[in-house]
Amino acid sequence: MDNAAWAAAVARNGAETALALERHSIHMPAIKAARERLGIFPFGTAPHRDGESIRRDRNGDPVILLPEMAGGEVVDVVVMRLSDPGEAVAIKQLCGVLGEEIADRDLYVDGQTNVWATPLDWLRSGCDGCCIIDWTRPPYSLMQGELICQTGDLARRIRSLFAVPSQGPRLLVRQDQQGVAA
Numbered sequence: 001m002d003n004a005a006w007a008a009a010v011a012r013n014g015a016e017t018a019l020a021l022e023r024h025s026i027h028m029p030a031i032k033a034a035r036e037r038l039g040i041f042p043f044g045t046a047p048h049r050d051g052e053s054i055r056r057d058r059n060g061d062p063v064i065l066l067p068e069m070a071g072g073e074v075v076d077v078v079v080m081r082l083s084d085p086g087e088a089v090a091i092k093q094l095c096g097v098l099g100e101e102i103a104d105r106d107l108y109v110d111g112q113t114n115v116w117a118t119p120l121d122w123l124r125s126g127c128d129g130c131c132i133i134d135w136t137r138p139p140y141s142l143m144q145g146e147l148i149c150q151t152g153d154l155a156r157r158i159r160s161l162f163a164v165p166s167q168g169p170r171l172l173v174r175q176d177q178q179g180v181a182a
Contacts, residue, residue, distance in 0.1 A: 063079060063080070063081055063082075064079075064080045064081075064082060064119075065077050065078070065079055065080075066078040066079075066080060066088075066098060066119055066123070068090065068094070068095035068098060068099075068100070069101050070100075070101055071101075075092075075094055075095070076090045076091060076092045076093075076094040076095040077090070077091045077092075078090050078091075078095055078098050078119060078133055079091060080118075080119045080120065082120070085118040085119060085120035085121075086117070086118045088118070088119045088131075088133050089133070090133055090134070093134075095133055095134070096132070096133060096134035096137065096139050097130045097131070097132055097133065097134075097139045097141060097142065098119055098122060098130060098131040098132075098133050099122060099127055099129060099130035099131060100130055100139070100141055102127065102128070102129065102130060103115075103129055103130035103141070103142060104141060106129060106145075107142070107144050107145035108144075110145075111145040111146060112145050112146035112147070112148055113129045113130060113142070113145065113146075113147060113148065114128050114129030114130070114147075114148045114150070115129055115130055115131065115132065115142070115147045115148065115149050115150065115154065115158065116129060116130070116131045116150050116154075117131070117150045117151060117153075117154045118131060119131050119133070121150060129148070130142070132158070132161075135157070135161060138161050138162045139161075142158075143162075
């Protein structure tokens with residue numbers, strides 16, 4: 001999705017989404033800070049096939065779309081329900097860390113970055129730092145500095161994520177033309 005398509009999607013339902021976010025303590029200063037950090041409006045809503053209305057979760061709140069940026073372009077979109085902000089999924093499954101480009105810059109410049117427990121918390125912060133979306137693989141991009149975790153539980157979850165051996169192929173070493181497990 002290019003930035004113009006993203007802007008059009010936001011414009012269709014932006015006011016209603018902003019009101020829903022306000023009910024979840026995401027206020028305009030955080031939205032403005034996020035806009036500055038991302039260089040693009042920080043959220044949109046999911047249109048139905050007819051393009052007129054937005055999808056709603058079981059509480060009647062809109063489903064929120066969060067752009068993942070790389071090089072100034074939207075490369076993936078993370079879908080989050082306000083009724084369950086701990087569960088988020090990247091549409092193209094390219095995004096393992098929401099706000100990864102911001103976190104990379106923070107780690108390079110300051111040696112540390114904030115890590116938030118949910119995308120909703122990340123939005124509340126004005127998109128400061130990042131939020132891990134894919135808990136099936138370690139986010140190696142976050143290994144280059146200190147991570148300031150929102151809670152002790154989040155710190156323990158991240159520590160255990162890095163403690164799990166990475167998934168990969170079974171490796172064999174050739175010895176005398178026979179495969180021997182490594």
